[in-house]
Each structure stands twice: as structure tokens, then as C-alpha cells.
Amino acid sequence: MTTAVPDSRIPEAVHRRRWAILGVLMLSLLIVVLDNSILNVAIKTISTPAPTGLGATQSELEWAINAYTLVFAGLLFTAGLLGDRLGRKKVLLGGLVVFGAGSALAAFSGSPGQLIAFRALMGLGAAFVMPATLAVLMNVFERDEQPKAIGIWAGGVGLAIAIGPITGGVLLDHFWWGSVFLINVPIVVLALVLMLWLVPDSRDPNPGRIDPVGVVLSVIGLVLLVYGIIKGGQLADFTDATVLATMGAGLAVLVAFVVFEKRSDHPSIDMNYFKNKVFSAAIGAIGLVFFALMGVTFFSVFYTQSVRGYSPLQTGLLMLPLAAAQLIFAPRARLVVDRFGNKATTTGGMLLIAAMLGAFTVLDADTPIWLLEVIFFLMGTGMAHIMTPTSVVIMQALPREKAGSASALSNTFRQVGGALGIAVLGSVLSTAYRNGIESHLAAVPAGVRHTAGESIEATLGVAAKLGPRGDALVGPANDAFLHAMHVTALCGAGVAVVGALVVALFLPGRPTEPQRGAEEQELVTASEQGE
Template identity: 85%
Template structure:
């Protein structure tokens, strides 16, 4: 750490500064289970979709809700959770969130039906919402500004690591235990994290915290749930023009518009929409959302590709995703060095172009494509993600003064989670629609009442084929062919979304690293500081 000057006095107590890296380790452990939980579920979705006693017999729509009930509660409460941390103390909120998350994990592990699983996953999302923003807010309060980019880079690498090692952990557990073990594993980690946090992590709060915006929270959660429900329902029916689908989706959009209008007029908004007037800030937030849109959508359909089409076990599937983790571990902490040389715009544009190319390359995968091709795709996708997440996180977090770190973290993570939820809903529904359209005419040998259920997903079709014995063999071939076509269509949709993000980032992110704003500028003009 450089010797402080009169114009840049140290703001972190020396005792805290000395143990800052140990504190970062504890924060990353807390972050690990929150982020890992979604990715650990991805590798288990095929198992959960199988009938009892192996799984719960969940449909593809129920699987999407099992993921999104967590994500939507998480995203909808992040702003309020950040304000609770600012008001009550980040350490207290972290501890409470971890306890709720642990209880929800134990209950989810013993779910008796898909509906129970969806409900307990929502409880886990409630706990997680109070954990994630607090980790980044604490980080910003224990590191001086000159070390924040490095610390955020390590933090971002931890997010990527958690996303990628989740499938490996889930695969190991599913090879030896029942499906509920992918949730029960969280409980001992929570206990360890709580003990270390009590010992090491200092408390901090905003001296001037905002008021809780309950109306805004309700509007945002209701709007997102209605929108995502409409999208998923459209995929289940393979008909997005159905009146129920259109009505629900449009109602969700209307509620979200009402949310934005209310936040603009509210004197204590949970989301300060004025920050989005700054195009740099908005572009950075959009980039994070699009990265997770692509990632969550891809991991959802790639699990069915590796397990249902290629025949790999859950553990093998998890290991196949390891290159995604390796790339982020290598590049996320070093991305700031590339930004210093080439600027935020060039690095993020390049990262999104790489993500777009890897999504498009899924169209080359077939039932007998050499598996190393998939490994290369995952590695390049992780490389692209690392060069988006780190620089955009730094831009967002340094836009606000230190005392508002919880709000900045909430904004970043909300868009991350909303992007992931929409990725699963949109790409999952595109996958369902394309699959049903492809396999429908092959299901004529089934009774009329069984055709709709059999056409919902590749697992549903293969389940029916297994019951038919030798007569079902043509269905297996049809299911694999239809899924591959559906995966190719879905990947192109994802690539198209990434292309839009590339244009936004290229147009609006700064061409070089913005110069360091003065303390007075940061306190008085946080929104403008982003673009300097």
C-alpha cells in the first residue's frame, strides 16, 4: 500500500487493513455457496426430471421454475437487501442471510414434490439476496481504492469458479448420494462461513441509509414473475400467441413499466433510475446481464446434450464444464491489466464477441462430434466472460461513493440474476418450442393424451420410449435428432442477443480507463463519475 498523502487519507482502519485478504477469503466462501447453488442444480436437472424414487418426475417447465424461483426472489430483493445492510450493518445482514439460506437448503434437500422444491428454492433465494450484495459492499469497505480493482477481479473470479465447479460438485454427489445431496451440501459450508465471519469480518453501515421501498420491491417481483411465467408457459405450449401467454407476459411488462415510473417519482426509491441516464453505467450493467443470459441458458441445454444425447454421467458432465472455470480463474484476476492497456470498451467488446462466437459454435455440435470441441468452446466462453465481468464490475462499483457500495452491488447483482433468469426462461422456451415442433410428428404411435407430455422435453420422450421397449427405439433417434436441432436454434438466439450487447458496449463504454475522480467529485457526482 502506498504512503497516504494529505489529499488521499486512508479510510480503512489499520487493524482491518492487515487482515483484508483473510476477510476477502471469508466473503468468497459465503459467495461461493450462493452462486454455486444455481450451477450445482444444473447438473442435477436431468436426475430430478426422472420419476420417483430416483428423482421427482419434474417437467421441463417445473425445472425452469426450480431454477428461476430462486433467481427471481434473489433478484427482486437485492435492492432492499442492500438497504438493510446499509441501515442495520452489512455483517449482521450477511449472517442472517446465510442462516436463512442454510435452512432453505436443508428443506429443499427433502422436497417431496416439484412444487415443494420450487417453494424451498424461493426461500433459499430470500437468504441469498441478503448475502451477495453484502459481500461486495464489505469488500469495498476493507480495501483502499487503489486495491479495489484487484480485489474485485478476485471476487469476479470467485463467481466464475463457483458457477463452473458447481456441476463437478453436483456430479460427485449424484454419483454417490440421492439428488437432495446437492442442496444438503450447503449446510456445513454455511456453518463454517458463519463461524469465520463472526471472528474476522468487521461490520459497516451507511451513515445516511435510505428508506425501505416496499412498493417498489412488490412491483419488481410481481412484474418479473409474470413476465417469466408467460415466457416459460409459451415454451410449454409451443405457442407464444396463446391468450394466456400473451396476457401474462404483457401484464408483467406493464407492472415493470409501473415500477420504473414509481421509482422515478418516489423520494426513497430502491432503484435510483437517475444512474441509468449515464450511458456508460447502463452499458456496463447491460453487459453483465447479457453475459449471464448466455451462460445460464447455455448450461441449461448443454446438460441435456451431454447426458441425454451423449450419454455422459452427471460427474462426467460436471468435469466437461471444468474449462469454463479454468478460463475464468486464469483471466478474471488479470483482466484489469488488459483494461489498463486497451481500455474498457475494447476489452468488453472483444469479450462479448468471443461469447457470441462460442454460442454460435454450438450449432456445429452433433451426436458424434469429438468431445474436445465442446471443451474448447467452454474454455473460450469462460475467457470472454472473464473479460466482461471484471472491468464492468469495477466501472459500476467505482461509480458510487464507498458508503453506497451496497446499492452499487445490488444493481450489479440484480441485473446479473435477472439476465440469468431471462436466459433460462427465454432460451429454455425456445428450446422447448423447437423440440416439440421437431418431434411432434414422430409421436403418432402414442395415444393422443400422452403426446403432449411426451413432447415437452427430450427426457419425457426418452421416458416414454423406455416403457415401449423395442417399439420405442425409433422414438430415441427422433428425440436425439429433434433435440440437436432445437439446441442449434437456441444457440443462434443466444448469439443474436450477445451481438446486440456487443453493439451497446462498443458504442457506450469508454475507450480508455477513466481517470481517477477526486474524493469530492465521487461524493457529489456519483453518476457522472462513471463516464469520466
């Protein structure tokens, strides 16, 4: 296995403009993250009947979110491989064009079905954007500057999380719901122009023969697995025969993928990478933290808007501390790692996330809102001290030429973890809510009783149609949702604790020299770690 390429490989002209290149990469990353954070505050508006929204049901809303996730997660790994082979700049440009076209089409969707289809197209474009940004970063920064650059890159995610809900709230206050997608188009155009001007192309100089069987197996396996997870969350029943069959088939195909890759003389990914316990623990930690966070942040929007009565713009402002903390601490997390090591920093971040998820259990309908702000800020702080060190470990554990594959693996675990979180914790939320509200739906007409128990939005929608008779449902709906939120948050906290144990056991402690010398040799390749 080849060692990392010396830093002198980076041309001087590229080295001089590396920070401008990082800015362009963050702009590309911004639109991918911005879109999902904008959509979170638009969910309630899209669920209202036309002409205000599309009248999307709870199930259709979940698919509008998950169609993006399904395609994104399914193609991330393949996109990373293509970037390494064809050139990261070309893949980035193509991904941005597809994402921009999907955004424009989604803005003018005439039905929930069209919105779901165009969100899937956006996921296709985003799959080629996300891994390429981090791969280009690794090829324009010298090794000693990579932790700082990755920290700033991770802080850009926090910036997007901050801008998204606020931008979405402003747009929904002044324009129709489709504006939350149309806003992506001018950003895409600006990113394309700057990328053509500033960003250099790079690729793996020795990619070897293409591995079509491995590529096909990875896509089919991931799509089937994520689809089964999403379907199980939608049905609130993971014992359903269709769900079990789909997830089982996905796992079987992924096992076949692993077996094939281990036996292939030209694998898409060298399975020896996973012999490196540090690499595997960092990848696993990312999956676990997004499992916990995605499921919980999904219901926080309903807590602020449905239970507390805040507008989309106010909800966006309330989420500002979560993003601000990431923006503040992500670029500085490397300093904490230099002093205390990856293990202490990441374990502390995971435990902080677990504690804040547990703190959701104290929230009720009249809790002072500043308490939620403190929880969000500390959650963002925990995220900053997880994402930066784990991203550095993952990206520096593989040779520079494999940067696209490393980034794609990291993002695949994150997306699959997030999809699992939304599906599994969403299922917990739905089941707990239905159990809590069911006894109060006796007065609701039999034809809409099942629908009314799907979610707090469904219950409040039925209550509004019933007029004065429906007023009696509002209090029980809030109580049932709060109880369901508490149960779900505790489940998320438990998953975060498992993540803390993983990183505490396997990530390295305090480095003797900050990522130089002997550590440079230790992190060159995972296969060398396995020998």
C-alpha cells in the same frame, strides 16, 4: 450528491485483514453459485421416478430452477437497500441462515412441489447474500485495489462453477439426490463462524427516510415480470393471454416505480444514476450476456447427458474448462483493461461469447468432445473479460455508501437477464424440438404423445417404456434436439452481438491513468455525469 469517501475511512485493523475478509466473502458467494451449478447436473436424476429421484416433469424441473430465480431476482434490489441501511454484515448473516435452512429442507423434499417451495426459500436467503458480499468488498478495499479484488471475487464465481458440477457428480454417484442440497449446510456453518470473527459491519451513514412504496413497487414489478417470463417459457407461448397480462402488469408496475422514484424526495435509488451512459451500458451488458449464456448452458447439460450419454460426474468434469478460464483470467482482466480500456476488453469478450455460441452449431452426436472443451474454455475467457470490467465500472460509478444498491442493481439485471434467457431461449428450444420430433410420434399412444414431444428426456422416457418399439424414437429424438440446440445457440449468439454493440458504443476507451486522478472524479457519481 456526496463524493466517494477517502480511503483513510477504512480502519487500519480492517485494512490489514482485507484479503482474509475477501476469502470469507468468496466462501459465502460460493454456496450461492455452487447450488445452481450442482443442480444443473442433478436435473436428470431428479426427473427419474422414486426412489432414485422425485419423478419431476419437465415443467416441474423448470420451476425448481425458476422458483429460486423468481424470489432471488424479485428481492435482490430490496436486499441491497436493507444492507445499506441495517448493515451488510447483519444482512449477510441472516441470508446465510435462511439459505442453509432452505437447503436442508430441500434435501429431504418428498415431492416436486416441496422441492419448488424450498428452492424459493433458498432464493430468499441468496438474495440477501449476493449483493452484500460485493458491498462489503467495496468497504474494506481502497479504491486502487478494488479492481483487483473484484477480479478475484469474479474468479470465485468461476471456482464455484467448476466445483459445483464435479461435486454434484460425485455426490450423485455415491448418495441420494438430496445430497446435492445438503452439502450446502456445512459450508454455511463454516461461513457463519468466519464471518462473525473476521468481517466488519458497514452501512450507509446517511440513508435518509425509508421508501416503503418504492420497495413494494420494485418487488411486485420484478416478481410479476419474471413470473410472466418463466410462464411464457414453460408454455412455449409468449402470446398466451395470462403471460402477456402478467408481463404487462410487471412492466407497468416497474414504470410506476421509476416515475415514483424520480418524484420522491427520498428515493430508494436515485434515477440520475442511469444518466451515466457508462453505468447504464455496463448494467445492460451484464443482462444481455447472462440472457445468452443461461439459455445455452441449460441445454448443454442435456446435450452431454442425453445425446452423448455422459454421467453427471463426467458432465461436471466436461464443464471444468468453462470455470477454469474464469478462475484464470478474471483476476487478470484488470491488466487488460489498464492496457486496452474497458471498451476494447468488454467488446472483445462479448464477441468471443457470440462466436462460441455460434460454434455450438457444429456440434452433433459424434463430434470429438475436445471441441466442446475448447468452446467452454473460450466462453469462460470471454466471461472473465466482461464481468470484471463491468463490475468495476458499476461499483465505482456510485459512492461507497451506496455499494449495496450498486451491487443489487448489477445482480438484479443479471438475474432478470438469466431468467429471460432460460425462458425465451428455452421456449425456442422447446418449440424447435417439438416441431422436429412431432412427425416421428405417430406410433406413440395418443395419451402420451403430447408429453413425449415436450423434451428429449420426455421422448427417451416414453421410448424406454415402449420397449423394442421405442428404439426407433432414439435417433429422431437426438436429431431433433441437435437441430433445436443449433437454432437456440444462434439466437443466443445474436443477443451477445447486441451486447457487443452496446458496450462498444458507450463504455470508455483506454484510460490515460489507471483509475486515478481525473478518472476518480468522473466516476464518483452518476448524477455528476448527467450534469
